Amino acid sequence: MHAEMLILHFSRKVVDQPIIYRLVKDYDLEFNLLKAAINPLQEGVIVMELRGHPKNFRRGLKYLRDAGVEVKRVAREVTRNEELCYQCGTCTAVCPSGALSVKRPEMAVVFDATKCSACELCCPVCPARAMEVRLNRSAV
Ligand code: SF4
Ligand code: SF4
Structure with missing residues (x-):
């Protein structure tokens, strides 16, 4: 699932x-x-969150551009506040991309930002609110 x-x-x-x-x-x-x-x-502006399978998401963006719609991404970036995280592991159960995982044998909860799709599923489940969302504006 990809969301932007x-x-x-x-x-x-x-x-x-x-x-x-x-x-x-x-x-x-x-x-x-x-x-x-x-x-x-009579020109319109819509701000919305679009969500779906990554392949469908890419095809949908292409459709929008081909239809003459100007698309700007408000890209979100999810980061982990290392000072707040106390390695409980709850977030690893919901992360669909493998960006959050448990490293064995240390049992350390590792966050790999390069695998993160910014779906934000980890944010509400983290008891320490250590997973944070930032906005990055960039044209498609
Ligand atoms: S936002 Fe959180 S749950 Fe979603 S892919 Fe990134 S680390 Fe995983
Ligand atoms: S749920 Fe929050 S506190 Fe627990 S390991 Fe994940 S980021 Fe850290």
Whole structure:
């Protein structure tokens, strides 16, 4: 499962097309709408979290671009606050990418940021709130 926050700009040419509907129906993606607005020039902006299988996510982004939608990523980065983490291991049970794992025989909980998909599943389960989310804005 991959999830990202996106800012979509719809020009007048595409603002009345069922693009989000197609994104859900044809690419099996889920979205959480955070903000939607149409300005006086009839151009639209949507801020949403898009979630789904990584392959579907990539295909969905391509569909958006091909349809003429300008896409900006509000990339999230999950980090671990080493001062707060007390190595309880709870997060390793929910991490789908293997970014959090138990190193044996030391039984140390290791965080490999290069494997992290920023799905945030570890954040609410961590009793120490050691897994933190940061935003990084970058154009697609
Ligand atoms: S956000 Fe947390 S649960 Fe999700 S992949 Fe990264 S370390 Fe694993
Ligand atoms: S759940 Fe939190 S405190 Fe426990 S090992 Fe993971 S990051 Fe550390």
